[in-house]
Amino acid sequence: MIARRFALYTPLDPGFVGGLRSWIGSFWTKYLALRDGTLDVYHTGTRPWAAVSRNSDDEGSGRIRYYRLRGRAIPGSAARIARVGELAECLSSADVLYVDNGYAFQDVVGLTAARRAGVAAISGHHSVIRSSWSHNIIWDFVGRRVVRHFNAVHVLNSDDEAYLQRLGAKGVHWVPIAIDIERYTPRERFGTFTILFVGRLHKQKGIDRLVSLIGRSREMLREGRVQFIVAGGGPELRLLETVRDVPGVRLVGAVSRSDCAELMGRSHALLMPSRSETFGIVAAEALASGLFVLASDVPGVRDVLRGTCGELIRTPDDPLAWVGALTRTVAMFEKRHDDFVRGSVEARSSVVGRFSFDSVASGFDNLVNDALTDHCCGRHVATAG
Incomplete structure (x- = not known):
C-alpha cells in the first residue's frame, strides 16, 4: 500500500478517556508504522463528561500529530464545531479525511471541508447512529442524507452496515476494532x-x-x-x-x-x-x-x-x-x-482470527482504497463534464 497522509476530524478531545483515544493509540500507531503513513488529528476539545486523563500527544512515535481548532460553540451543547474554512485549510496536504461521525452537524463540516480541500472523505461511525430524541431529529433531517455523499463509510457492526446500505451510502465497510491478542491472554485465575x-x-x-x-x-x-x-x-x-x-x-x-x-x-x-x-x-x-x-x-x-x-x-x-x-x-x-x-x-x-491486527488492518486498507477510488472517479467525471 502506498504511504498515505491521513487526517482525522473529531469534536472530541483525543486525550479524553474513551474509545477514540484507545483506537488512535492502539490501532493507528501500529498501522501507520507498517504502512509508512502519517495522521493529523484535528479536534475542538469537547469532553462529554469531566475526566482526568493523560494527554495523547506523546503517542505515535512522531507519526501522529494533534491540533486543536478554535471552532465555534453549539447553542445548548457542550460541543464545539469546527469552522469549514479552518479545517479545509488544514487538509491541504492530506490524501484522505476520516470524519468521526455521530455528533450533530460534524458530518456536514467534515464533508464540506474535504470537498473544498479536494480530498477523499470517510464517514466513521464509532458511536450509536440513533440515540436521544434530539440527536435522532438531526440525523433524520441531515445525517442520513449527508452520509450518502461520503466516498466510503466505516461501521463497527453488522446492524449499522445493513442500515446505512439501505439508506444508499456508498462503500460501507464493516471493519471491527483490532484487539491486542498478546496483551489480552489467559493468566493464572483467581481462586474464587x-x-x-x-x-x-x-x-x-x-x-x-x-x-x-x-x-x-x-x-x-x-x-x-x-x-x-x-x-x-x-x-x-x-x-x-x-x-x-x-x-x-x-x-x-x-x-x-x-x-x-x-x-x-x-x-x-x-x-x-x-x-x-x-x-x-x-x-x-x-x-x-x-x-x-x-x-x-x-x-x-x-x-x-x-x-x-x-x-x-x-x-x-x-x-x-x-x-x-x-x-x-x-x-x-x-x-x-x-x-x-x-x-x-x-x-x-x-x-x-477475527479481531487480530492483521485481519483488521487488511479490512481498513480496503476501506481506504475504496474511498480514494470513488474520490478519483468522481473527480474525473466532474472534469469530463
Missing part, C-alpha cells in the same frame, strides 16, 4: 470465581443493572463462591455506594490497559450490561482472555459473541435474566469444570 466489570460508570453501560445483580448475588457472595471486581470511573460512581462495603465486592477505579489485561486474564467471567454499544471491544478483549461473557443483546456485542460460549441476555431489563445467566455460569465452573475450561479455550480461539 470472579465476575469482572470494566467500563465507564454511566447509565449507558448499565451500572444500575450491575448494582442490581450484585444485590441479588449476596448469598453467593456470603458463601464465598464468587467475587465482583468493578473497574472504571465516571459520573454514576454514586450508584456503587450501596455495594461498596459488601464483602466480596472490590471497586478498583479506572485502570490502565496493562492492569485491565491483568484483571481479565485472572477473572472467570465478564459482565457487560450495556444499553447500547457500537462494537463491544471490552467483550472481545475478555474473550481473548478466555472469559465467559454475559452481555446485553445489543448491536455490536452480538457480533462479537456470535458463535462463542458467551451468553446474550435477551431481556436485559429483567434482573432475573442476569441472575439466571450468572447462576448457570457459576454452576458450570463448579460442577462441570472440564466444560468450563474447554469453553474458555474456545472463547479465545473465536476472536484471535
Whole structure:
C-alpha cells in the first residue's frame, strides 16, 4: 500500500478517556508504522463528561500529530464545531479525511471541508447512529442524507452496515476494532470465581443493572463462591455506594490497559450490561482472555459473541435474566469444570482470527482504497463534464 497522509476530524478531545483515544493509540500507531503513513488529528476539545486523563500527544512515535481548532460553540451543547474554512485549510496536504461521525452537524463540516480541500472523505461511525430524541431529529433531517455523499463509510457492526446500505451510502465497510491478542491472554485465575466489570460508570453501560445483580448475588457472595471486581470511573460512581462495603465486592477505579489485561486474564467471567454499544471491544478483549461473557443483546456485542460460549441476555431489563445467566455460569465452573475450561479455550480461539491486527488492518486498507477510488472517479467525471 502506498504511504498515505491521513487526517482525522473529531469534536472530541483525543486525550479524553474513551474509545477514540484507545483506537488512535492502539490501532493507528501500529498501522501507520507498517504502512509508512502519517495522521493529523484535528479536534475542538469537547469532553462529554469531566475526566482526568493523560494527554495523547506523546503517542505515535512522531507519526501522529494533534491540533486543536478554535471552532465555534453549539447553542445548548457542550460541543464545539469546527469552522469549514479552518479545517479545509488544514487538509491541504492530506490524501484522505476520516470524519468521526455521530455528533450533530460534524458530518456536514467534515464533508464540506474535504470537498473544498479536494480530498477523499470517510464517514466513521464509532458511536450509536440513533440515540436521544434530539440527536435522532438531526440525523433524520441531515445525517442520513449527508452520509450518502461520503466516498466510503466505516461501521463497527453488522446492524449499522445493513442500515446505512439501505439508506444508499456508498462503500460501507464493516471493519471491527483490532484487539491486542498478546496483551489480552489467559493468566493464572483467581481462586474464587470472579465476575469482572470494566467500563465507564454511566447509565449507558448499565451500572444500575450491575448494582442490581450484585444485590441479588449476596448469598453467593456470603458463601464465598464468587467475587465482583468493578473497574472504571465516571459520573454514576454514586450508584456503587450501596455495594461498596459488601464483602466480596472490590471497586478498583479506572485502570490502565496493562492492569485491565491483568484483571481479565485472572477473572472467570465478564459482565457487560450495556444499553447500547457500537462494537463491544471490552467483550472481545475478555474473550481473548478466555472469559465467559454475559452481555446485553445489543448491536455490536452480538457480533462479537456470535458463535462463542458467551451468553446474550435477551431481556436485559429483567434482573432475573442476569441472575439466571450468572447462576448457570457459576454452576458450570463448579460442577462441570472440564466444560468450563474447554469453553474458555474456545472463547479465545473465536476472536484471535477475527479481531487480530492483521485481519483488521487488511479490512481498513480496503476501506481506504475504496474511498480514494470513488474520490478519483468522481473527480474525473466532474472534469469530463
